[in-house]
Amino acid sequence: MFGAFARLGLEDWLDLYSEEDIQNFFQNHVVVLNHNETHRFDNLVSFTPVSSGFHIGSSNWNLEIGQMKFALITNASFGVDYRHPMPFNGA
Numbered sequence: 656m657f658g659a660f661a662r663l664g665l666e667d668w669l670d671l672y673s674e675e676d677i678q679n680f681f682q683n684h685v686v687v688l689n690h691n692e693t694h695r696f697d698n699l700v701s702f703t704p705v706s707s708g709f710h711i712g713s714s715n716w717n718l719e720i721g722q723m724k725f726a727l728i729t730n731a732s733f734g735v736d737y738r739h740p741m742p743f744n745g746a
Contacts, residue, residue, distance in 0.1 A: 689716065 686694050693703045699721060704714035707729055716727040 688694055688704050690704055690706045693701050695701045701719045703717040707713040708716050718725040
């Protein structure tokens with residue numbers, strides 16, 4: 656597989672980011688939020704994850720930009736045949 660990448664010039668990408676670069680990115684730029692916990696960015700944009708109500712850990716999002724409010728609804732909230740919690744299946 657490396658030979659195929661070498662023919663495309665992709666071997667140069669191997670040194671693009673070090674493991675330290677990736678760790679620093681996650682430590683300095685990724686924000687972990689709980690449901691109903693708001694994160695504000697520059698006092699202009701705020702994000703709030705709210706439980707989708709059906710899948711463990713799945714969230715819908717409330718987004719506020721200035722005076723505008725939006726709701727981002729994921730597909731975990733509708734249109735699927737099964738949702739959590741599911742009844743016990745002893746088969």
